[in-house]
Amino acid sequence: MSTDVLKALAANPYPDPDHPLPKPIMVGSGILMVATVAFCAFGHATGIGRTAEAAPVAVASRDLVFTENDDHTLTVRDAGRGDAVVSNFDAEDGGFIRALVRGMTRNRTRYGEPAVGAFRVSLSKDGGVWLQDLGTHQNVDLRAFGPTQVQAFAQFVRPEQGKR
Incomplete structure (x- = not known):
């Protein structure tokens, strides 16, 4: 042309x-x-044509409450042990953890659940790490986000802690 x-x-x-x-x-x-x-x-x-993955078989799990404080720090507490502090993150640390928990908390409010509540971090038999919202029962396979993000949550659960 x-x-x-x-x-x-x-x-x-x-x-x-x-x-x-x-x-x-x-x-x-x-x-x-x-x-x-x-x-x-x-x-x-x-539900016809939809797929749903069942919750993993956990070899270890831990129920945690994530709290973002006024000074922008993040406190992780063990919901099963009297809210004992498991970890603290400065305002610059734990970005992936904050983002994922914020998103799941926002999802809670969409389903009419209270914004504050526990999440279960589980290690599965096949080496996967899962985050489950105990209010909405939503499961997230953290392997989808890569090994660094898997380790960010795996640090909270060790197989010797046993199953809850």
Whole structure:
């Protein structure tokens, strides 16, 4: 194509009033959009076509409460041992832990659960580390975020602590 033709196409892009999109394309696109929304709603309502992964079989777990303080530090407490402090993070540390717990806490409020509550960190037989919200029963496989983030939560649970 010559430069003049390209300039003419750029100045008057398709479709224009003289060349509208064909009606069969517009009708077909509309039907496709409505069908997609209908199938998604049907799957969500009935569970057909959805997959759900069962909670892992834990070899060790620990129930923890994460509290962000006014000075932007993060305190991790053991919910099963009288809220004993497990770890403290400065304002600059524990970014992944903060972000994940904030997101799951925000999800709690969407389901009508109280924002404050315990999370269970579990080590599974296959070496995975899982975070479970005890209010909504949402499970997150931390391996999806990489080994550094797995270790961020694995530090709270050791196999010798036993199962709770």
